Every structure is written in C-alpha cells, then in structure tokens.
Amino acid sequence: MKYKPQKIERKWQRYWETKKIYNAKDNLAGKKNFMMLAEFSYTSGNLHIGHWFTYSIADIYARYLRMNGYNVMNPTGFDAFGLPAENAAIKRGTTPELWTRKNISYMSKQLKSIGATFDWPRVVDTSKPDYYRWTQWIFLKLYEKGLAYRASTKVNWCPKDQTVLANEQVVNGLCERCDTPVIQKDLTQWMFKITDYSDALIDDIKDLDWPETTKLAQVNWIGRSEGAKIKFYLTGIPGQGDKKHFVEVFTTRADTLFGVTAVVISPEVAKKWLEVGRQAGDEVKNYTNKSLTKRELERQEAKEKTGVDAGIFAINPANNEKVPVWVADYVLGHYGTGAVMFVPAHDQRDFEFAKKFNLPMKMVICPNYPEPKCPVLDKAFEEDAHLVDSGKFTGLSSAEARKKITEELKSKGLGDFQKTYRLHDWVLSRQRYWGVPIPMINCRPPAGGCGYQPVAEKELPVKLPPLKNFKPTNDGRSPLAKAIGWLKVKCPKCGGEAERETDTMDTFVDSSWYFMRYTDPKNKKEFASKKKMNEWLPVPTYIGGREHNTMHLLYARFITKALNSLGLVDFKEPFTSRHNHGVIMGPDGKKMSKSRGNVVDPDIEVKKYGADAVRINFAFMGPFDQDYTWNNSSINGIVRFLNRVWNYVGRYDEDVKPSPIAVKILNKYVKEIGKDIKSMNFNTGVSGLMKLLNELESHEISKKEYETLLKLLAPFAPHIAEELWFSVLKNKKSVHLEKWPEYDEKLLIEEKVKLVIQVNGRVRDAVEVKRGLSENEARKLALASENVKKYITGEIKKVIYVRDRIINLVV
C-alpha cells in the first residue's frame, strides 16, 4: 500500500474529535495544567499560510507536552468584531454578522484540517452576546474604578473608515487598516486610563520570558523619561503684574538651565492663553490657529521650523534673566507640559530654530572643560560634560548638576523632579457598527440632565441591534444612533428619556481577555471563575505575531493589571512566556497579497501533499521566529521523508529481533528530538527524525522500536503516525495518548570516540580511540600519525588536550 495522506487524514481528525481526546479537563490527578496559547484568528474569510505556521508549531509543542504528562489545553477561537468585517460586508452587500458567521464556519473547517489538538468545546467568539456581555462587564468595572472615562482630547481620525483610532493604530501617520492619512480632531471619547499603569507596565516586563525585542518595543512605546518640571514666571503681559502667571516646562536637561535664551510654547498651550483673553497680536493668533488645523503628519514632516514671538517674557528661575516667549509648532502639545525651555546650544531642534530666527545662543556645557574656551559649534552639543557659566553650579558634571539644580529649584518652589511618558490613554471609542456597544446611558436636558450613567449589570448584555444601514456616517456619530428603538432608554437615575451610548469598543478590548474565558467558556455568572483561572493562568506559553508587540500584548497586560487591582484576577501578568513567529513571504520574497498574486493557499498545499507534510515543512524551515520566503520545492523533501517512514514501518515483521545497533541509534535520537522540541527548536527536531530514519533504514527492529519511532513522529505528523500505529502495528489506542519514550543514559555512552589531532590549531588527523584516554596516551597516538609527523618540525612547546575531543600540539 502506498502513502496517500488524503485517504487517512480526515479519518483520524474525525476519530480524535469523536473520542474527545483533546478536550481538557480542569483537573487531572497528578497532572500539571498547561495552556498552549496561540493567538486566535481574526475572522477575515479564510486561514492563510501564516495561521498554519503558527498553529502547526503550537500544536507540535502541545502534543509533546501532552505525551510528557501535562494536562494540555490547546484552545482556539475567533476575534470576530471589527472594522475589516464591516468593510467587507459593505463591499459584498451583506451584513457583518452574516459575513462573520460564514467565515467562522469555513475557518473552523480549515482549522480542523490542520489536525491540531484544538479543544473545540471551549471555542470563543467575541461577537456572541455570551462573550461580549463580559467585555461590557469588564468595562463597567473599570468605569467604577475610574479607569474608564470620557474626555475631550485630540484624537486620530481616519476620514475613510470614519472612526477614531488609538495611537497604536496609527502607523507613520497612516491608518493601520486602510493607509489613509490620519487627521487630528478634538472629540469627546471613551478612554481607558492605561497611563495609570505606565510604571508597572515597564517595571514588570523585566521578569517576563519574552523576546528582548518585544520587551524593548514596549518600553520604548511607553517612553518613560526622567527629568524636571521647571516654572518660568511671566512678565510683560499688558495689565498684568509680574509673578501672576507662569509657564511650566519639562526637561531632561536641567543642567542646561543657564543656557536658556527663550521659552517656547506649543500652539496647544498658546491657544489656552488666547482663550482666557490674553492680549496677543494678530500674528500670534493666526499662527496658533493655523498650526492647530495642521495634520499631525504635516507638522512632523515640516522641513523648516516655524514660530512667532509672543511678545511677552519669561524669567529664568536660575538667574532671573528675562527671556522672550515664542510660540512654535515643533513643540508638541501632548507631550510633557507642552512647553520647553529653549537651549539652542545644547538641543539640535532649538539650534535650528535659533539660526532661523536669529536668537542668541549660550553655551553652558563645555566639551573642553576645564579649558576656558568652548568651541564654536555648527550644531548643538547634546552630550553630557561639565558646566561653565552656570553660577555656583559651574564645574559640576551634567549628571550632578541635574540633581543639584533641580533640588535647588524644588526648595524654592520653582520646580521638581518629574517623569514623563510618551504613552497616552487608550481611546477605545469607535464610531462604527460592528463592535461591542459601550454599556452607558446618556441623560441630557431637557430630561434630567444626569449625564452618563452605567447600564446596570443585570441589564447586560447590551445587545448590538440588527441594522439595515450600518454604514458609517460622516457626522462623527456611530451608525447605532440610527437604531431608534434601541437608542431610547430610561435614565437609571431620573427615569427621564435618555439615550444609549452609540460608540462601540475597539476590538482590542475583546482580545485583551479572551484567554481568561478559555478557562471557563460557559460561565453565565462570571467572566471566568477565579478558581478555574488560577488553575490555568497566567498563560505559560503564548505564540503570536510581532505586529502585536505594542498593541494586543500591551492592552492585555493593562487589562490584566486593572482586573488584578480590582481583585478579580490573582495574577499581574497575563503571559509568562511569549514567542513571536515569523512571517511567510510569497515565493517572490514579497509580502503575500491578493493584488500581487503571490498568495500560497494552504488548502491547495494540503490537498497536494497532506497536512502532515505541510506541518513538518513549517517546522523544518528554520527557527520559527524568523521570516521566510515560501519555497515551492522544499516540501518535496518532506514528502519523500514521510514516504520513507511509511515504507520502513511497512517492513514490520513480528518475528524479527531488533539489532543492538538500531536500539542504540533510537536511544540517541529519543534524547535529541525530545530536547529539540522542549526548547522549541522544531527544525533540528525534524532533522533529527530524518537522521534517525537514515541511520535506521539498514537495520532490523521489532515492534517496540517501531513504536518508539512513531511516538517521536507523532507530534509532527499526527495522522501518518496514527495510521501506522493502528494499521501496521495493530494497536488499539491512539498513539497520541502514549507516553513520550524515555532514553537510557547508559546506552548513550559510546566506548569509542573520534579524537581530532591538531598541530598549531590546524586539523591534521583524526583517530578513533576508546573513551577517557589519558593525555599521555593521546599524545603518543598523535605523534604516531604520519600526517602529523610531517608538521612537527621542532620541539613541542605545549600540548592542549580536551578529553575525548581534541589534542592540539603547539610547536
């Protein structure tokens, strides 16, 4: 009989599912729980090759752990809400709901074709009311705690998708989903106070077993910088006395305070001044207003800095010098205090501004110290050095001066140490239909005017109403405003006619807690019971894509920390170890996309070669955290290998006695392959299997050894292993319920080893010797070699002997 994967794979998939062998029980006596988490799928239509990559390796690992005695849960689910589904539905003239349901049913079929150990009864679907009622519930808990709030801010608005985006969803000024340039708008939005956790999110990341690059990306994203807040009193405001008003600046370089030649405020800060009726010339007003209408991208990409003299003055708290105040849009409104002290000698941006507007420079950090002369610069000197012309601080190092100057300012009430973060609060409102309704009610006049009220817990879920016209509107309001019957509701406080909140949540809220639901997916009373969560969480191993470094992973950490503060979960971090998988590029080396026509369809590959071959191909490509260009022919080698396994096991004869050499070979690879899978080096694990077969093929083995071979193969190629296990070896119970084979340490010891002989570090010979040779014996052997003799011209100065490995003669 020939190996025909298409004939056996479906059969075993059905067998595993009906026998429920992969449905995790909550507690199994004597077994340790292990949730093998791979990111769930977005319901975009069908699985692409990247899903296969992720799920294949996750499943190999899961199967290995299960055979090693763990109680493994390998859950899967669907991230089903969100913009792409909505856009696809609009394009195809269907509804997001129908579109998503159809995709889920098709993708489920595809997921089953992988032959993975998915725990189907635990599947979650974020767009189902029994899931999103808990997303809403979590929102309410955060609201109670003050971690969800509504405020007006400058937000990122995608004019094409007609919705607000979180900072994390803006890539180079473009919408992450549709690449449309994002504009800034002042809108009142629901936000999560992720910034409350800035320090915890940075500090706790140290202890996680995550890729360093991911940790670093998060630390950079949060962008903590330590410096000082310094107060500059204002003067020269018509009709206002001195010391009545002040501007605060944030700086990391308090040591350059004596080099200040101006204070520059952002248009955002300037606007507040204009609003409180401060007198200002038309030039200042015009500049401020014009800057504020600019797109973020425009402001960033401006080649030349612009600005205007505000006509008032600030007093340097260090030396009481009077310096002008300028308004310039290179100073950002949303970072620090929105105002900076202007030190052109030691800040490149200020330097450029000073050049353009002819503002004075003053050098106070001198690279030549203690030489009296500082060089004339063609750019700002931004490094740390020693202070000059800085009063009593002259001569101090930058680091000392930062501390001393800030302390002095603090004692006078003119400043303090201050940390600033780049991270902003998470804007979670979306003005789109296909998402979780935010469970709030707004009571406005002429009704009671009670403002926003939370929906009572017992009223949850606030179901998403069916809508014929769910398209986004251009008035900045969610299409839910059109669902009149749904919209009108009684105010919980005054009983007057109020309206439901019409914004829906960012889908990243849904995916921030889905792994918790896996532990208790049917719970009707809680989002998950604490007891069950404690049995499975935090997630020991999480596999996913690098694109989530600063989005999903950060959000899930935040939600976990928030729930922990509320006493709802007992852990502070959701994922103890994280592994990023690479991206599979098309055969042309470019990112796969329909428009390029370089998409490799996993269904076609499976039809051609079988799921086992596709799985092993992914495992064999190389370390799974790297990117790969799809190679059309590499899978041929895998198919060859599986054919050879098929034929080799087909040779099984119950009367044959195993050769001792074969037993030894197997023993060696039991150790190696196990080690490789355990450390997630799946590529060398596969090569181990290939080597094993290469070495074994010329030997006879008995049933026990055939069984070992199949057990080693089982995590990688579950179908063929199962088929041979039943049909050739005549076993009655699944190979996947077997224990991982053990190896005999004693059998690993080779009595003979290869000793490499070097002369001056160059290999000249190699001899087979018995293990544990003494240095003297080795030396004799080395000197006996003809080839070695040629190179020994004089006296031997030194001998380095590494037992059982190498002898190096130095002459």
Add this chain to the structure above:
RNA sequence: GCCCCCGUGGUGGAAUUGGCAGACACGUACGCUUCAGGUGCGUAUGGCCUCACGGCUGUACAGGUUCAAGUCCUGUCGGGGGCACCA
C-alpha cells in the same frame, strides 16, 4: 537622529555555547531504475590547486584576544525592526 537585532554554500538552515564549519534538507549534475510524467533509487556538490594522496583558502569586511574564533572584543560596510521635532 536615537535604541535594538541580524550578515554562514546556488537556497532554507546546522554547529554540543570557544574545540573537525557547512549536519539535515532543497536545488543542480551524472548515473540507475520503468509504474510515461511531478513524489523512486544511487553518487557528487563552498572555492581554488591536484589523475590521486592531499594541500591551500573559506562564516559581510578590516583588525585584535586565544593553543584554538562562525562564536569573545574594537572599528567599517550591508540588511531588518522599534521609536521619532518626545525636550
């Protein structure tokens, strides 16, 4: 600009953590098989020199440390990623 990672045959990659570079595969070449073909089998395959034994050279480049360097250190070049007018 700042921060981080990576450079090994024609290709994917391996290398017991400083000890035989190129395992295992893909591809290619030649040969064998015949079930015609894609997915059979065998041999060869970093480069240069040699009929051969063997020698030289070789892990982006240039140095250094060491008996010994793909691995450690310094610099350069190239590729990728994160942040980016962040004070």
